[in-house]
Amino acid sequence: MKPLTYLFVALCLCACETVQPWERGTLAKPEMQWQTDPREISFQAQINASKEATSGGMGAAGGGCGCN
Amino acid sequence: MAARPGDKHSALLALTSSALLLPAYQAARADAPPQFMEMGVRYSKYKEDDTQGKKTFGGSSERYDIDAAQFHLLAPVADNWSVAVDVQWEDMSGASPWFVGESLDGSPKVIMSGASIADTRTEVSVTTRYYYDRGNVGLNYVHSDEDDYKSDAVAVDGAFNSADGMTTYSGAFSYSSDDIEPTQGSVPTNTLKADKDISSAWIGVSRIVSRNAIVRFGLSYTYRDGFLTDPYKFRDQRPDERKEWAISTGYRQFFMGPNGALQADYRYFDDDWGVASHTLNLAWHQNFGFSTQVIPFLRYYSQDKADFFANIADLDQRYFADDYRLSAFGAISGGLRVRHEIGNWAITAVGERYETDESWGVYSGEESPALVDYWRYSFGLDYIFR
Numbered sequence: 001m002k003p004l005t006y007l008f009v010a011l012c013l014c015a016c017e018t019v020q021p022w023e024r025g026t027l028a029k030p031e032m033q034w035q036t037d038p039r040e041i042s043f044q045a046q047i048n049a050s051k052e053a054t055s056g057g058m059g060a061a062g063g064g065c066g067c068n
Numbered sequence: 069m070a071a072r073p074g075d076k077h078s079a080l081l082a083l084t085s086s087a088l089l090l091p092a093y094q095a096a097r098a099d100a101p102p103q104f105m106e107m108g109v110r111y112s113k114y115k116e117d118d119t120q121g122k123k124t125f126g127g128s129s130e131r132y133d134i135d136a137a138q139f140h141l142l143a144p145v146a147d148n149w150s151v152a153v154d155v156q157w158e159d160m161s162g163a164s165p166w167f168v169g170e171s172l173d174g175s176p177k178v179i180m181s182g183a184s185i186a187d188t189r190t191e192v193s194v195t196t197r198y199y200y201d202r203g204n205v206g207l208n209y210v211h212s213d214e215d216d217y218k219s220d221a222v223a224v225d226g227a228f229n230s231a232d233g234m235t236t237y238s239g240a241f242s243y244s245s246d247d248i249e250p251t252q253g254s255v256p257t258n259t260l261k262a263d264k265d266i267s268s269a270w271i272g273v274s275r276i277v278s279r280n281a282i283v284r285f286g287l288s289y290t291y292r293d294g295f296l297t298d299p300y301k302f303r304d305q306r307p308d309e310r311k312e313w314a315i316s317t318g319y320r321q322f323f324m325g326p327n328g329a330l331q332a333d334y335r336y337f338d339d340d341w342g343v344a345s346h347t348l349n350l351a352w353h354q355n356f357g358f359s360t361q362v363i364p365f366l367r368y369y370s371q372d373k374a375d376f377f378a379n380i381a382d383l384d385q386r387y388f389a390d391d392y393r394l395s396a397f398g399a400i401s402g403g404l405r406v407r408h409e410i411g412n413w414a415i416t417a418v419g420e421r422y423e424t425d426e427s428w429g430v431y432s433g434e435e436s437p438a439l440v441d442y443w444r445y446s447f448g449l450d451y452i453f454r
Contacts, residue, residue, distance in 0.1 A: 021233060023279045031329040031353035031361070032320045034274075034284060039110055039138050039154075040405065040418060040446065047114060051422075051440055053371055053393050054337040054345040057314030060225065060242035061268035061290045062210060065189060066217030 034058075099229070101150045101199045102142055103454070110138040110416070110448035116162070116440050119178060123437035125169060129180040131440065132162040138448075148200065154193040161186045165438040166255050167302035168379050168390040176379035178392075178438040181255045181300065189214040203228040203236075216299075219246040221266075238272040238286075250299040257299045264294025280322040288314045303381035304389045312339040328354040342375035343394070346430065363405040365420075370398045372431035379434050392436035398428025403444075416448040 019027075026032065035041050046065070049055035116131035139155045163180040171177045190213050197206040205226040212219040223242035229235070244266040250257035267290070274284035292310040316335040323329065331351040338344045351365035374394040376387040403420030422442050426435030 017276075017278050018232070019234065019276050019279045024233075024276070026280050026322045027276065027282055029322065029329070031331070031355070032282060032322060034318055034320075036331070036351075036353070036363075037405070037407075037416070039108070039140060039448070040416075043110075043112055043136065043138070043156075043446070044420075044444075047442075047444065048369075051393060051442075052345070052369060052399070053341075053343045053374065054312075054314075054339075054347075056268065056270075056290055056312065057286065057288050057316040057335040057337060057347075058270075058333075059286075060223050060240035060270045060288070061266055062208075062221050062223055062242045062244060065191075065212050065219060066187075066214050066248065 099199060099202075099204055099227075101144045101148055101197075103144065105143040105453040106141070106450065107453070108138075108140040108414075108448060108450035110140075110446055112136040112138070112444065112446040114442060114444045116442045119165075119180060119438065123177055125171070125177050125179050129163050131180075132160060132164065134158055134160040140450075145196075148198055150197045150199070152193075152195040152197075154191075154195075156189075156191040156193075158189040158191075160189070164300065165392060166300070167381070168437060170380055176434075176437050178436075179302075185251070185300075187215050187251070189217075202231075208242075216249055216251045217246065218249075219244055221245075234276045236274045238270075238274070240268075240270045242266075242268045246294075248295055248299060255300055255302070258297060258301070258304065259295060259299050262295030262299070264292060264296060267291045267293075274318075280324070282320050284316075284318040286314075286316040286318075288312075288316075290314075298389075298391055301389065301391055303383065304391060305387050306376070306389060307341065307387055310339055310341055312337065314338075326354065328352060337371075341394075343372055344431070345369065345371035359409040361405075361407045363407070364402070365405065366400075366402045368398070368400055370429040370431060372396050372429075373433040377433075379436060390436075392438035392440070395426070395436040395439070396429055396431040396433030397424050397426050397436070397439055398430070399424045400428060412452050412454060414448075414450040414452075416446070416450070418444070418446040420444040 030036060114134040119129045119131060136156060136158045142150060142152045145151050164185065165178045166181045168176045168178050191210060193208060193210040195206055195208040197204055203226060208223040210221045221242055221244035223240060225240035227236055227238045246264050248262045250259065268288065270286060270288040272284060272286035274282060277283050290312040294308060296308060296310055297306045298304045314335055314337045318333040321330045331353060333349040335347040348368045351363055354362045373396040374389065376385060377389055377394040379390055381388040381390040399422060401420055401422035403418060405418045407414060407416045424439040424441060
């Protein structure tokens with residue numbers, strides 16, 4: 001966990017550049033979103049959750065399924 | 069936002085007006101209701117490799133094969149609301165590992181469920197979202213129905229932007245009530261009827277790093293309570309509660325030269341069953357002009373085994389399981405996603421290969437003979453009513 005803590009602190013410290021609202025055009029591009037393709041991510045996450053012992057971390061867990 | 073008279077940058081301001089109120093995360097789309105109705109359909113094929121003969125009793129066996137169809141509708145409602153409806157149908161068939169036994173030479177071999185299991189699943193999700201000046205709030209209901217499993221879940225989520233729009237705070241909470249009624253006939257089941265509840269909370273913060281980069285951190289907690297044993301596994305007895313933690317981070321960086329973006333996401337997971345995992349997702353989003361995107365992606369996953377996992381389950385223990393999903397292993401997957409727009413239409417195609425091996429993980433443990441590899445393909449068509 002320690003390296004992650006250091007990474008978090010480092011990124012917080014470096015995030016100091018003020019970006020004015022009119023400079024945020026690139027950040028609005030689809031490829032800069034956290035979920036570029038929600039249906040693709042949803043289906044992939046469902047498969048991974050049914051084949052691995054861990055899941056979640058990108059939002060609340062939601063409902064289950066009997067996927068084996 | 070109108071440009072001020074006399075401002076020499078007025079033309080630029082006018083051109084970029086759509087980006088003026090962008091917050092630090094999901095950008096304009098999350099904080100403004102959709103302008104137009106959107107509709108999409110997608111077909112996906114998921115196919116697991118057969119189990120290898122040398123790892124099974126009874127020779128090679130065909131594993132799961134799933135066909136899935138998804139439908140999506142998103143519509144603006146009034147000035148500040150949207151409604152989304154998502155429906156997913158799945159048709160699955162094949163055999164799954166039943167239990168692991170010891171062969172004459174002492175090596176573990178898997179016994180498959182034998183007769184092919186067939187099931188269908190229908191999931192309906194309805195989301196309504198309210199958008200306000202500095203964020204949005206959503207309410208979601210999901211119902212999932214299978215022959216042997218039913219789930220009803222509700223979730224609320226929200227996002228709030230700092231005054232300067234550089235930072236966004238997000239949160240979500242969900243609750244699910246699930247009923248399990250195993251199908252009788254293919255293999256003996258270890259329960260006739262059971263239920264479980266899942267409660268989960270997530271908080272996240274994202275921040276603009278530069279005009280081309282953004283970073284996010286998240287923390288989630290999930291509590292599962294009830295029947296967590298796999299009803300179709302012969303040697304499976306798990307605790308009736310599970311507490312899970314996950315921390316995650318994400319980074320997006322746009323590169324002007326190649327006209328592409330790097331997408332990186334990492335998650336660390338830990339729980340009170342002894343399972344821990346690292347997950348790293350990388351993708352390169354390459355634009356070709358304004359209408360074509362090619363996105364190669366790579367995923368690395370490594371998990372530790374559960375405290376009560378063993379290939380030859382020890383039935384004298386209070387809890388035991390020989391389920392390969394609770395073993396220590398590593399997985400590498402990669403693929404390609406291509407998207408092309410033609411007018412108001414968009415076509416999407418995805419292909420992915422997923423492979424596992426005990427030696428690929430950062431954690432060591434007994435290799436399960438039932439680890440799974442698979443192929444996945446998707447084809448989608450979307451239309452925006454503008």
